[in-house]
Amino acid sequence: MFIANRLKHQTCGSELARDSGGSVNINVECIAAIASKLAPTGVTGVMRFLLLAVALLLSACAGRAPLPEQNPDLPLPLQLHIQLLQPDDRQDWVLVIQREETGIRWSMMDLLGIPQARQKLIDKTWESDGFLPPNPQARELFAALLFALTPQEELAANYPGAWQYGRQRSLPERWDIRYAQPQNFELKLPHGPSYQVTPLSGETP
Template sequence: MASNKPFTLAWLALLLLLSGCASQLPLPSEQPRLQLPLQLHIQARNASGSHDQLLVIQQEQQALRWTLLTPLGVPVARQLLIDGRWQADGLLPPNAQAREFFAAMLFALTPDEQLDRLYAGQRWSRQQHARRLEAGGSASWHVRYRQDGSFQLDVGPRLTYGVAPLDNGAQSR
């Protein structure tokens, strides 16, 4: 039994480290006022290629429900944002990449007039048709808006998401 103790301690340390990283994602001080529900076509692109997904964002009492699906409707990630904290929604395993994507999407979808108040104290900037958030560590998000309601979202240096509304629920910037 004593031989399992270092192994168990190593796993606990790893879990603590990972949970600490997940809690450091920039989030607004309170939930922004969004026109919900939203259904968005997502095209994730990195050095190895691209793939299409669907993102659905819904109001669920005091929470925002985020569901990322394959084109066939199979859930890839589901999270609830409740009181500024992410919680698992369902039986899917944790997905740190999706959680960061959801946090970056929340920044991208927050209306301009709410940014100063909701992201006060965080390092973000706004340019014409673009905004950027620098959070230190791995979180660095850059959003470039287009006239048609779609936008490009860079999450870190190697991952870009093309985002386009599937319905008329998209807000113009």
């Protein structure tokens, strides 16, 4: 109870900040300060380290984008045009989604064909594909697209708490989708950017 009260009233700059999906992102320096103040004078540095490690682990788990209980039945392969809807930052990408053994492969490139992000989704876990550096924003986008592309009849089983009414679908406090067609929609992040998604025709590169 003492620790809970100290954590509740502890403040240090912007130690708690909401990311684009509404999850808590805890500042590392703030966690260190909290751990230092929670630890009595006689407690060793090991205890402080453990407190910091636990807080960081909880923060990492909270920030992960939701994934379906099972990979939905998608009409793969798919090629999609992704457009970032920001007046001061126009960006376009091509996304190729392919089935690979037991997982799904996501490959995003710019309009010049330069790879931007590559990921594999296997057993509800993202794995890097190739030598591109980690891209948390791309993983969030891919997870949101997977939610948007999930067939309506599979929605309730894969995303408890999600709802769809007509051409609007939502995972509250995370993603909002407005459909023109099943593969033509606008994706909104509550505290982040919006994307326009449209299908591309042609052979998979």
